[in-house]
Amino acid sequence: MTGPTITDIYEVIDTTWQPASKTRHGPWMIREGRGAGGRVSSATAEAPVIDADIPIAEEAMRAFGQTPLFMIRDGETALDQALEARGYRIKDAVHAYAAPIGTLAADPPPVTCFEVWPPLEIMKEVWDAGGIGPERRAVMARVPDPKTTILGRTEDQPAGAAFVAIAGPFAMTHAVETLARHRRRGLAVHMMQAAARWAARHGATHMTLITTQDNIAANALYRSLGMTVIGGYHYRIHPEAP
Known part of the structure; x- marks a missing residue:
């Protein structure tokens, strides 16, 4: 497709x-x-x-x-x-970025990423630290299935969270957040891989997401994963x- x-x-x-x-x-x-x-x-x-x-x-x-x-x-x-x-x-x-789901779908290292719904309290703390407060989490709650959240762990600690949902053949990941003290250790890559793996099981053909143009780190991350800008x-x- x-x-x-x-x-x-x-x-x-x-x-x-x-x-x-x-x-x-x-x-x-x-x-x-x-x-x-x-x-x-x-x-x-x-x-x-x-x-x-x-x-x-x-x-x-x-x-x-x-x-x-x-x-x-x-x-x-x-x-x-x-x-x-x-x-x-x-x-x-x-x-706006997109990539075939197979470009991203992979198995993260053991005990690194977990699919969780509804999100755990520790995930809410991660999002709060990144400015993703209760109002944005209320958005996640009203999105129809299929959807899930990804809990990311590093050094045996909860350290990241992301939300992913599907519309037709396309999955979209939102609210990818890693605690500041755990950044630059590859956790965001692993959460994206886990999100794509979940989306592939639910029939998605492509992963998509959006990020602001001035978020240099996020843009570099998504390009490194093989995603391409298709508009904005x-x-x-x-x-x-x-």
């Missing part, structure tokens, strides 16, 4: 990292994030838009208590320019945001 397109990636994100709600307002899809970050809190254009449509989305996002935030996908140059003209600034430009997106956030 051919690999995912960037359009596929947008759909996989919405399935494997779900907002609390999605509603149409005119040409817009409005996501209710409940404090869980841009992926689940941004508006996207689902039909052609004009400048006069922007206040519709702004009002709908403010009704959720959210600062207006738009996801700008590949090819949406006109919307990007319209928001820039209104003072919206770029936030979190993102690379960025956000435009309202100038009222701090």
Whole structure:
């Protein structure tokens, strides 16, 4: 099977990292994030838009208590320019990666990685240390099966955590986090291998993920695993945001 397109990636994100709600307002899809970050809190254009449509989305996002935030996908140059003209600034430009599942799937060293659902308390502590708090973990809880988390261990200690879920033939890994004192020891590689191994057993053909372009370490890691950039997106956030 051919690999995912960037359009596929947008759909996989919405399935494997779900907002609390999605509603149409005119040409817009409005996501209710409940404090869980841009992926689940941004508006996207689902039909052609004009400048006069922007206040519709702004009002709908403010009704959720959210600062207006738009996801700008590949090819949406006109919307990007319209928001820039209104003072919206770029936030979190993102690379989308993909690779055939066999490129990553492998057996990590013994007692290094474990598939766990629901996540253990120690995994929540790992995520908390990396800024992945209860609001983002609530996203994991509402994602439909198949899904799991990966507990990573090194030096006989819990040291890492990741979340992986499947949408159609594509798996996506989210929230890959290693405690600072245990980094640079290969644990993130082992967790990605374990995630791909789990995804392969559940019928996925490709592993995907997203990371910000300025996360140099993460981008280097995913390229080292044989993953390639297939596109991306960025956000435009309202100038009222701090």
